[in-house]
Amino acid sequence: MDISKSAVSQQLAKLEVEGYIVRKQHAEDKRTFSIELGENGLIYRNEMEAFHQQVSEKYHANLSPEELTSILSALQKVRKILE
Numbered sequence: 001m002d003i004s005k006s007a008v009s010q011q012l013a014k015l016e017v018e019g020y021i022v023r024k025q026h027a028e029d030k031r032t033f034s035i036e037l038g039e040n041g042l043i044y045r046n047e048m049e050a051f052h053q054q055v056s057e058k059y060h061a062n063l064s065p066e067e068l069t070s071i072l073s074a075l076q077k078v079r080k081i082l083e
Helices: 005-017 039-062 065-082
Strands: 021-025 033-037
Touching: 005 021, 033 039
Parallel strands: none
Antiparallel strands: 021 033
16 A cells, blocks of 8 residues: 555554554464554544445435446446556
């Protein structure tokens, strides 16, 4: 992804201060950390899941399975073009 270790560390520190993640040091290898969602991260994840569910329900309520398949196919083609 061409991102420096320093940039990653800075972003992780910011997310940790804001309560989105929690870093836990490995018990045996003190150089290793695991990263888990913090309280704000869990709230954000739940909000995003609710949003995705709402969008999905709207699509399914207003579009036929054939239309959804067509849209998905078109989006996959666009993604390949952009890659």
